[in-house]
Amino acid sequence: MKRVDDFRLRLGKHELVPIMIGGMGVDISTSMLALEAARLGGIGHISDAMVPTVSDRRYNTKMVSAKQKQYKFNIDNSDKSVVQFDLEQLAEAQRNHVEATMNAKRGSGLVFMNCMEKLTMNAPKETLRMRLHAALDAGIDGITLAAGLHLGSFALMEDHPRFRDAKLGIIVSSVRALQLFLRKNARTNRLPDYVVVEGPLAGGHLGFGIEDWREYDLATITKEVLDFIKAEELNIPVIPAGGVFTGSDATGFLEMGASAVQLATRFTVTRECGLPDNVKQEYFKAKEEDIEVNGISPTGYPMRMLKNSPSIGADIRPNCEAYGYLLDSKGSCDYIVAYNRELAAHPGAKKVPVFDKTCLCTHMRNFDCWTCGHYTYRLKDTSVRADDGSYQLLTAEHVFKDYQFSVDNQILLPKAAAEQAA
Numbered sequence: 538m539k540r541v542d543d544f545r546l547r548l549g550k551h552e553l554v555p556i557m558i559g560g561m562g563v564d565i566s567t568s569m570l571a572l573e574a575a576r577l578g579g580i581g582h583i584s585d586a587m588v589p590t591v592s593d594r595r596y597n598t599k600m601v602s603a604k605q606k607q608y609k610f611n612i613d614n615s616d617k618s619v620v621q622f623d624l625e626q627l628a629e630a631q632r633n634h635v636e637a638t639m640n641a642k643r644g645s646g647l648v649f650m651n652c653m654e655k656l657t658m659n660a661p662k663e664t665l666r667m668r669l670h671a672a673l674d675a676g677i678d679g680i681t682l683a684a685g686l687h688l689g690s691f692a693l694m695e696d697h698p699r700f701r702d703a704k705l706g707i708i709v710s711s712v713r714a715l716q717l718f719l720r721k722n723a724r725t726n727r728l729p730d731y732v733v734v735e736g737p738l739a740g741g742h743l744g745f746g747i748e749d750w751r752e753y754d755l756a757t758i759t760k761e762v763l764d765f766i767k768a769e770e771l772n773i774p775v776i777p778a779g780g781v782f783t784g785s786d787a788t789g790f791l792e793m794g795a796s797a798v799q800l801a802t803r804f805t806v807t808r809e810c811g812l813p814d815n816v817k818q819e820y821f822k823a824k825e826e827d828i829e830v831n832g833i834s835p836t837g838y839p840m841r842m843l844k845n846s847p848s849i850g851a852d853i854r855p856n857c858e859a860y861g862y863l864l865d866s867k868g869s870c871d872y873i874v875a876y877n878r879e880l881a882a883h884p885g886a887k888k889v890p891v892f893d894k895t896c897l898c899t900h901m902r903n904f905d906c907w908t909c910g911h912y913t914y915r916l917k918d919t920s921v922r923a924d925d926g927s928y929q930l931l932t933a934e935h936v937f938k939d940y941q942f943s944v945d946n947q948i949l950l951p952k953a954a955a956e957q958a959a
């Protein structure tokens with residue numbers, strides 16, 4: 538019987554364990570998590586979502602408070618077009634994050650950056666270009682283009698000296714999106730080094746409609762992408778993601794012709810994951826009916842999350858002067874519109890809860906938007922419980938190796954802490 542370790546992912550001169558831990562913004566897929574994947578011979582991702590916040594938290598900068606102070610005069614204005622990111626400072630934050638991570642890298646694996654196009658940051662092209670260039674400058678092994686079609690993203694990197702040597706990949710949810718990406722980026726004469734095919738059971742934002750995501754399945758889309766790539770003789774590794782919960786699930790995709798798998802949910806309850814410990818316990822405890830796909834993200838993409846996320850029905854005032862990552866090129870965000878509508882409908886009210894949209898920046902920053910994969914309700918089967926009812930956190934190495942070596946849909950449980958101490 539085959540297992541994941543019987544396969545290898547080839548990316549240029551690299552031969553890797555075919556396990557990729559997906560990007561999870563804002564610092565949920567931490568450097569520590571990504572570095573463990575690389576140490577164990579696979580691929581890990583850090584994310585550049587709200588990277589100035591990450592820089593402040595991890596590298597002792599003061600970028601967010603400085604921006605908030607600079608634009609304080611605009612707080613009561615619903616037009617946020619004056620609130621611009623300082624591109625040099627954005628690049629510095631990106632370099633801080635990437636350099637510290639790459640300097641700590643050990644082992645034969647790789648560390649990539651997850652880069653979401655939907656973070657339009659009040660100047661979509663300029664900020665994305667700066668994020669991509671700064672990550673390449675700082676020595677990231679590769680960049681995964683996420684949350685968007687990225688029709689112009691290769692062109693934004695074309696003039697960078699590492700454009701042809703860094704590994705560059707794209708996340709798609711359909712063969713059509715891949716075809717469009719290839720057509721629009723053809724002028725740069727460079728193919729992606731890998732394609733992540735993300736199905737409807739993934740965590741984070743979904744590339745499907747809020748009503749119709751159930752009609753799709755990862756195996757079918759993966760097969761369509763594999764067939765297309767073969768027919769076009771493109772030779773691009775295909776990496777399915779979304780609902781790959783056991784080593785056997787992963788092996789099934791590798792036997793089908795995939796080159797690796799991208800995983801996230803099972804790593805959300807590891808020590809290296811950036812979620813606070815109490816939130817990790819919420820993930821462990823979740824039942825199937827506690828998880829929903831909703832439309833509260835101002836990006837316009839559906840998002841899967843725990844129904845008890847504090848971000849649902851919250852009443853916070855937009856905080857774009859400090860953050861502003863989802864401001865479109867006109868300085869607006871769907872949360873600002875929803876918040877102002879509720880404010881006008883309830884004059885003088887102390888609390889103005891908003892249910893149809895959420896202030897994603899503030900909530901992701903505070904780990905209050907508990908986005909998760911569909912199979913989060915199975916996490917309780919991956920660990921043991923202590924006497925107080927809490928679940929034991931896992932190590933990233935434990936989960937990684939379980940995927941790498943397990944067969945027969947088995948999940949390796951950790952030794953109980955008391956047993957380990959004895």
Ligand SMILES: Cc1cc2nc3c(=O)[nH]c(=O)nc-3n(C[C@H](O)[C@H](O)[C@H](O)COP(=O)(O)O)c2cc1C
Pocket residue numbers: 558559560561562563565584586651653683684708735738739740741742778779780781799800801802803805908909910911912
């Ligand atoms: C908590 C969490 C946060 C995520 N955040 C992002 C993100 O910021 N960008 C992105 O492209 N994908 C994001 N994802 C998707 C993962 O990278 C991955 O492709 C997917 O969740 C894999 O499916 P699985 O969680 O069932 O293993 C996130 C997933 C989770 C669970």
